[in-house]
Amino acid sequence: xxxxxxxxxxxxxxxxxxxxxxxxxxxxxxxxxxxxxxxxxxxxxxxxxxxxxxxxxxxxxxxxxxxxxxxxxxxxxxxxxxxxxxxxxxxxxxxxxxxxxxxxxxxxxxxxxxxxxxxxxxxxxx
Amino acid sequence: xxxxxxxxxxxxxxxxxxxxxxxxxxxxxxxxxxxxxxxxxxxxxxxxxxxxxxxxxxxxxxxxxxxxxxxxxxxxxxxxxxxxxxxxxxxxxxxxxxxxxxxxxxxxxxxxxxxxxxxxxxxxxxxxxxxxxxxxxxxxxxxxxxxxxxxxxxxxxxxxxxxxxxxxxxxxxxxxxxxxxxxxxxxxxxxxxxxxxxxxxxxxxxxxxxxxxxxxxxxxxxxxxx
Numbered sequence: 001x002x003x004x005x006x007x008x009x010x011x012x013x014x015x016x017x018x019x020x021x022x023x024x025x026x027x028x029x030x031x032x033x034x035x036x037x038x039x040x041x042x043x044x045x046x047x048x049x050x051x052x053x054x055x056x057x058x059x060x061x062x063x064x065x066x067x068x069x070x071x072x073x074x075x076x077x078x079x080x081x082x083x084x085x086x087x088x089x090x091x092x093x094x095x096x097x098x099x100x101x102x103x104x105x106x107x108x109x110x111x112x113x114x115x116x117x118x119x120x121x122x123x124x125x126x
Numbered sequence: 127x128x129x130x131x132x133x134x135x136x137x138x139x140x141x142x143x144x145x146x147x148x149x150x151x152x153x154x155x156x157x158x159x160x161x162x163x164x165x166x167x168x169x170x171x172x173x174x175x176x177x178x179x180x181x182x183x184x185x186x187x188x189x190x191x192x193x194x195x196x197x198x199x200x201x202x203x204x205x206x207x208x209x210x211x212x213x214x215x216x217x218x219x220x221x222x223x224x225x226x227x228x229x230x231x232x233x234x235x236x237x238x239x240x241x242x243x244x245x246x247x248x249x250x251x252x253x254x255x256x257x258x259x260x261x262x263x264x265x266x267x268x269x270x271x272x273x274x275x276x277x278x279x280x281x282x283x284x285x286x287x288x289x290x291x292x293x294x295x296x297x298x299x300x301x302x303x304x305x306x307x308x309x310x311x312x313x314x315x316x317x318x319x320x321x322x323x324x325x326x327x328x329x330x331x332x333x334x335x336x337x338x339x340x341x342x343x344x345x346x347x348x349x350x351x352x
Contacts, residue, residue: 014196029264032345034200035338042207049207056204059197063316064163066195067259067277068141069188071167074274075174076181080248081275087242088275091252092283095234096313097294099256100287103227103336104300104309110219111302 006055009047013037131179137187144169158288158317163281199260206338212331216304220332223305224339227312231256232347247272254344255279258315261341265348280315287314288321303328311336 017034021027041047059066074081081088130136148165174184206213213220232253239249251271254262259280266276291310300306303326310318310325311333319337323330 010197010200013200017196017200026349027268028349029261029268029345031196031199031260031264032342034196035203036342038200038203039206042203049204052201052204055197056201059194059201060205063198063260064161065141065145065166066191066198067163067263068145068166068170069137069185069191070195070259070263070273071163071277071281072141072170072174072184072188073181074167074278075171077272077274080272081278084242084244084248087238087244088252088279089282091235091238091242092255092279093286094238095231095256096283096286096290098234099227099231099313100291100294100309101298102230103223103312104294104298104305106226107219107223107305107308108300108302110222111304114218 003054006052009052010038010055010059013041131183132186134187134190137184138190139187140170140173140184141166141187141191144173158285158321161281161285161317164285195260195263199264202258202260202338202341205334209331209335213335216332219304220308220335220339223308224312224336224343227309227336228256228340228343228347231313232344232351246270248275251275252279254348255283256313256315257341257344258337261345265345269348281317284314284317287318291318291321292325304332307332308336312340315340 014030014034017030017037020033020037021030038047038052042049144166145162147169148160148162151165152160152162154160170184173179174181235252235255236249239252244252247270249271250269251266251273252275253269253271254265255276256262257265257280259277262276262280263273265271267273287310291314294300294309294313295306298309300309306325307322307329310322310329315337319330319333322333
């Protein structure tokens, strides 16, 4: 009964987020609405982590498996893939390096500024 | 004889079997190239093509598996919630890093798609490729992209990221574990995070947080431009 209750809670959130998706005037993926809704429920204490722990662990630890059918449907798109595979590999590789560099650098700068501010504050206190 | 493969049990059982073999191979060789998802996709695709089983037959079961994608994405909230303390402590660097990273990822993909003259549907399929698969798929789907291309690009990026992360840390001289973890999570989502966890506790936690945060920021950015 415990697991079935957890399944019920998570599926209810998914259904509500589909309703919200339909009501929104712009396109916003229902699964992400579900994520935001669940986070809000946890933050406000409407749901306790224990209410969904096992179900969430099951879904999160098997996440990759749920993508098998989506990946297999690539067999319907072999011709697109064949003609663009070189470009796709270049795009993925270059943008991965750029994303890594930009993220690391911007975090470094932010931390540096925060530290400077903290030091300035300390000096003012002295 | 044809209709036996149109049972939902066929697609589900085949997927689980193939994924199980993938997990076993991954445990044996411990290389990111032996990713269970890749192994499963290749095995299932090979069996369908070899025995001339139509994709529609496999997808009767496949659609039931697909149904679990939305709840799995929603549960990413649990992963973010469990790291709330560290999120509160570093909220500004996390927010700045994830926004800059997601923006850089999308901008660089867009620029290169234009350079290579790829058509619009491929472009929107690739734009969200740095975030975790469920969110990337939702973004591509609602923008009219080719979902399987997104899946392949996301997995490729993840495998690449988890292999080259230590190299990139040295290349960009990232000494701070917070910056390293966020950069890994922002550039190569969950697969990179498994590498970040090996590098250290702070790196792992930061990388895990970046998955959810970058995912949300990418959705917001895609709303603005698409």
